[in-house]
Amino acid sequence: MLYLILCFLLGFFNSSLLSLSLSLPPTHLCRPEQSSALLNFKSNLSLSISNCGQELHVPSFLKTDSWDEGTDCCKWEGVACDNKKGNVIGLDLSCSGLSGSLLSNSSLFSLQNLRWLNLAGNYFGNSEIPSEFGKLRSLTYLNLSDTGLTGLVPPEISLLSELVSLDLGQNYPLLFRNHDFNMLVHNLTKLEIMVLDGMNLSLVVPYSFLNLTISLKHLSLSHCYLQGNFPTQVFHLPYLQNIILRRNSNLIGYLPETNWSSPISLLDVSRTKFSKGLPDSIGNLKLLKTLNLEDCVFMGAIRSTLRNLTKITLLDISNNMFQGQIPDVFGNLNDLSFMDFSFNNFSGVFPSSAFNLTSLTYMRCSGNFLKGTLPNNVSGLSYLQVLQLYANLLSGRVPGWLFSLPSLEHLDLSSNKLNGPIDTIQEPHLVRVVDLSQNEIQGTVPSSFFDLMNLTFLDLSFNNLSGNIESCMLVKLRNLRILDLSFNNLLSLTRCSNDVNSTLPMIELFHFSSCNIRRFPSFLNESKSLQILDLSNNQIHGSITKWEAEGWENLGILILSMNFMTSVEQIPGKYLSVVDLRHNSLEGSLPTPPQALHYFLISNNGLVGEIPSKICNLSFLYVLDLSMNKLGGTIPDCFGTFSDQLSMVVLRTVNLNGNQLQGSIPQSLTNCHSLEVLDLGNNNINDTFPYWLGMLPNLKVLVLRSNRFHGDMQNFNGTFSFLEVLDLGNNNINDTFPYWLGTLPNLQVLVLRSNRFHGDMQNFNGTFSFSSLRMIDLSRNKFTGNIQPELFENLKSMKDIPVNKSGPKYMGGDYYQDSVIITLKGLDFKLERILTSFTVIDFSSNHFEGSIPKEVGELNSLIVLNFSQNSLAGNNPPLLGKMAALESLDLSSNKLQGRIPVQLTDLTYLGALNLSHNNLEGQIPLANHFDTFSNDSFDGNSGLCGFPLSKKCGNNQEPESPPSTVADESETTLVWKIAAMGYGSGVVLGLSMGYIVFTTGRPRWLVKMIKRNSQKRRRIHRNGRRKN
Template identity: 45%
Template sequence: MGRLIWFSQILCLSFMLLQFRVQSSSPSQSSLDSLLHLCRPEERSALLDFKSTTNVVLNDVSHGLETWNKSIDCCLWEGITCDMTKGHVIGLDLSRQRIEADLTTNSSLFRLEKLQSLNLADNYFSYPNLSFGFQRWKSLTYLNLAYLGFPDNSLLFNEVFLLPKLVSLDLSISPGSGFFHLDNIRFQMLVHNLTELRFLILNSVNMSLVVPSSLLNLTSSLEYLGLRDCLLQGNFPSQVFQLPSLQLIDLSSNNDLRGNLPQSNWSSPFKYLYLSDTSFLGELPHSIGNLKFLEELDLNNCQFSGSIPKSLANLTKITYLDFDSNLLQGSIPDVFGKLHNLTYLSFFSNCFSGEIPTSIFNLTSLSFLSLSSNKLSGSIPSFFFDLVNLTSVGLSSNNLTGTITATMLSKLVYLEYLDLSNNSLLSLSNNGTSINYSFPNLQYFLFSSCNIHKFPSFLRKAERLQELDISKNKISGQIHKWEIEGMSVKYLNLAYNFLTDIDSFGFGNLVAVDLRSNLLQASLPILSTTWDSMNQLYISGNNLIGEIPSSYCNFTSLGVLVLANNSLRGKIPECLRNLRSLSILDLRMNKFHGKIPNLFVTNSNLDTLHLDGNQLEGILPRSLVNCSNLEILDVGNNNLNDTFPHWLGVLTELKVLILRANQFHGAISNSMPAFYFSQLRIIDVAQNDFTGLLPNFSSNQFHGPIPEELGELNSLLILNLSHNSLNGQIPSSLGKLAELESLDLSSNKLEGMIPEQLTNLTFLSILNLSHNELVGHIPEGKQFNTFSNDSYIGNFGLCGFPLTKKCHEEEPGAPASQFDEEDDSTIVFERKFALAGYGCGLVLGLSLGYIAFITGKPWWLVKKVEKYQQKLLGRCNRSNKKRKPKTPTNARR
């Protein structure tokens, strides 16, 4: 939005400067007396009538209409421009006034028939009668109706066509509005009728039906073209870039728009070129060096490849250069020696190799630098830290080496953001802890996955520090109170180090703390932070003992609490019910005992609950039904004693249900309503005492035949029904499971022949039919030729390859399929389920990807659940991969 607002402002200024050449648009002090009666009465009346029909949407916003009153000549009113000789109102600017009014045929504004410039942008105009009076503005040359939110634009475009003198037109809408459409016919009419256009801005207007080749009809006098986020698609004609007067073109955020930059004859007076988030591709042409007036070039997130042309050195006026997220490779050329105006330089996420070019360190005006996520090597030269104007530096995820000292960093007095993470050979030195370094503006300090051995205590004077990430390093021992005293950090990540103790958490406004996978001992740390500020707390994977402190129940804004994989004991505190904002609670792999308390209040925000691997007993608390957002429930490997929780079926968001290795018992009924468990993707009830026929999902002591309907689960990747008491024949319908990669029916009582249809499973890489009562010839061909004897062991009636037992006569073929390809009337499974089982149980899941069945604990399932949980954590966690501060002084923002 920042760029769009700037765009409108620059056009307004350009037009006003143009208009000023023709006639004076504002009075001088010497002619003030002559202006007292300059305003024409009929036009003053029209303006006052318009004012009387408007409403101010925000009362606390100062607006120009306050100056509109009869005691002052209307030519002196704010937003009004008059012709000094005849007194006609020729300019009206009410932009960003937050006023609400109608724009219909009867609007008094249409009585201003000499109007040349009209700017109503960013207000709340409407036209309930779906009619206008634009034809009365025969002299209009500048029209800005951006961000007004008209519900239908077809009539509006018809009116615009009646204004052939238009020089500037802005009909942009707010991004995401989606209701403003411009088809190919109307666009052709627009460029055909408005032959004087120099400025055309249609940002976020839906132009998905406009053929890009139509842009070739644009007038040669066009200077500014704004088509950002217009849903343009297809091939963009490169000739448009060569329009002789073009200074700005913005095609950003048209993801399906393809094209190439001109390879030759490109010498347009370009100043601003924005192609970010498009599908432009190919190599950057050498001809780009001909754009000697270019100030901003944004090619972020395109598909450009190859190397950077050395002609880039000719762009001596460039201030903003963004090549993020492309496929550029090779060395970054040493072309920056003469680019003294450059303030923003980003090559994030490409394939550049080699060392950082030395000429970058001559860019004394540079404030933003990102070379992260490349393959750069070598050390960071000491004179890099002489770029004192730097506010943001990103060099993460490279192969940089050397040691960064506090003395070096202290030179960058304006630095706000520093990310050197994921450079495993790069270390950090305190450089003398007795020196009080000052970092007055530093807010983000990210050194994850480097080679740091000591806590950076020199940061204790960084009073504005918001985030400190030194995770995945080699920091060991204890962090002392004096090392962190004075820090006001909100996001602290010390995960994956070798810390054994933290003297004190003296931070007063902590929002998130991550201490995962250290060597912390003793009890859970007491956090002396503001109770209502803490949002995320991760202390899993340590050696902590004792109980959960009652003070943790005071974190009323806590959204994530992860204490897994410790040796915590005692009962789960009842007071955790006070944490009404909690969305993720992970207490698995500890020694908690007793009953699961009724923590789950009405309208609970909880979406993930992990209690696996404790010593919990009793029944599942029925208050879980209050957790309408619950997606993952894992209470496996405890001592719970209950029947199957049918009542959880009303939770419409539940996708993962793990009850394995408890004392659940009884039958799982087939009579549940169809809407129950409507979103369930993974269910594991193995190692319990469930009995009865195999229903729509898993069990333990199942018996009876394998349901024919399993063949309808066409997204199935894994099917494991091993170690049950299933009998009957293998359904030939399983041959329809075209995506199946693993099939385990071992240790049952299956009989008959192996269906020939199973040879259709071309992705099958794991087959286990052992220990059944199968007979006859083993099917041959395709994947079946790759399986060994182990797949069939314990079936004494089988013969043929790969067994040594030969078949003495041709066995009859497998029975024909008993199902109709088109008949799904008996389907009782959701089509996108996948099934997998373990031991005496069965697991259902959704499209789990490639998973090899491993005997013992089903780690594949654990990993899948954890991966799913990470998606949920992503809703809470802050992303640091590509944080780019705004640049308020340049055109892009």
């Protein structure tokens, strides 16, 4: 925006000269034919009062309203005539509300004495520039900017050889052909100002600019799609004052080492691919006022010659790759008002002289590696409005003078290592935004902090603050809109005993999560602007009474999860869209939710009774999570319908897992056409498999595990098109393998464990695919026969190792995470979340026979393979050694024979191995990490010998085996070994197993670390950032 204003001022400057000419009294009346031409030009266009163009949001001024037939046109608004012959020599119709088409037969082109023509800020309806402009050979000033022109710039423009100023900017997609542009710059030898911002110069070769006239003073090519190498010789033009190349993202170039044009006062190559270093010669530009190198590819150190730029007012080198220490160059830069050094690789101590700049209004050095402390006092910064130093390594205390700067409005020191208590504020001033989050600040919040009466945003989250904030202090911040004090474990909030009307009238977001609050802050109920209240993970006990629930007029999101509340007589707020009461100690019946609710989350409590039919009146409900309670009875028949019998089309997630529900699944759920997740696991539902759920067009997750489902699964007749997860584990289904599951194109997780499935599995041809399957668990059934190789040939998602550069991703969404039970070393563990790259095959505890198909070895991305507790025979296929991602292999309790393939030692990530209780023989391979496995990995194989077994091989008397680097591990140790592997090296199973932490009571230090890292977010505020 700064540059648009600059261009506008340039245009205004030229227009001012024109206006001066307009004011001179003519000695002759306007020539009749020229008066007629002007009236004809006016009649072919319409007038409208609107903003001037698309860029400058100022109202138009209808200049042509003063044009009347029979009056002297030399006195008309916007018209200039010469004093001798009465010829019209100037038209300034900028921002005149003109609209229509600019045609080639326009009477405008008969005014061939025109020297100035300014039509900027009107709208010519996507007209092309008429070639007749070439007839106006006397033009010295032409401004057609921001007029809606399109098409090709005609070559006739190059005939205007007298032009001193040309502005065609802000007319995308007005296009220059390279040949026509070459003609233009070759012929316009008197040109001093060229503005082509916002045009389409993608066809222009940058080296065409080598033909620019040496008289050029101002060159503006902002956002005009230039690409290729920009010639450095342009910077050598002797009279060049301003050069603007910003926002040409494919423009390559670098700054010259020598021969700069000495008059340059404005240099802007921001958001281009200009690179290399900042040359020492930049210090020779003694008249330079604006240097903008933002978002380029510059690197290297900052030159100390910057101290010579004594006229500089704007210095922006942000978002580059500069490095090293910032030199102390600020002592002479007395006019500097805007500096941005953020998001580079600067290190060392930030120069203290920068804090003494007397004209500075904006300072931003965020996103570097700056160390040191902030100065104890400053002598400048009287005009500083924005100070952003977030995401560095600054330490020490937060000095009180920051809040006493007379003009400061925005302060962001978040994500540093600031520590100690906050200094007392002596003279609170105008600051509106304060962000000190993600530091190590200790102690109490000083009472003087609450004298910052203009605060609208305050974030002190993720620190070590302690003590108590009283409501009567907090409510002094009458203008506060956003407050975040979360993750200060020893910080509490109480209500003053003598404060009856404590409230924050402007507050919109109130975040006090993971602190030490013990009572519900009912004093906020009169805060009519409050929209989000987050008090999760505190020490709130007791109940919310009906009296405390009154008010809260505009509250939209209420988060009270992970507290110790025992009852909610009434949920606060009539217009809530989100209620989160998960992980409390709520007892009694389900509280009545507000009518407009979108998300109702009340899992992991002790609620009893039946699910009331009133739940079906929640017409706008998206997510319903009542899991892990003690709710009984049946699922209400009204599910899927409103009281007016309309379909419940918005319901997406229903989670009733872990209750005591009985009966069957109501078929009214088929009316929930948007339903994506249905989790009814761990209940007492007694029903047959609900084929009719396949009618739900968007169903992705169906979890029915640990119920009493029975019968068969053979009556399938289509649908389930988008199903990704099907978990029927721990039921009583009695059937052969349901081959129709293989036709589901999106199925990724299939769990049939612990049922009564039986028979051979041999029909894997035809339409059978399982092409998307990543987890299949058939364990603890009664399947028989050989394991068919065709099954593994179809498992395409287990053959390619996924490459994910953005970090681990998990199945599920914000309010529901897919979980699964897996077996490791004979123990069941629940993975609370499933990595999208996690792959499992578990056929254990069946009656499979025959050999292990060699096709299994082609599953390159398989993580867990478990064929234990079967009757498999034959040799271990050597191809198992090609399963590069394998981390857990269990072939125990079979009838395998032969030697252990040495290829297994190539499995780099293998952390769990169990080959026990087979008929294996020969020496155990010792290569790579195979010697880290303990005895129980090989026990029960009488023919095996060698380390770690005590049995020696052959007649060779081997020396005593060295102690194992991993002792005989319990199942618990194994889990933590795998978890450690995952967190240390990114191993998939380790990342997945890490979530067992939350369900098995592991060491609290690791629980705290994982939780904090998963919840901690980096909030980058750009309120004070310059707008472009």
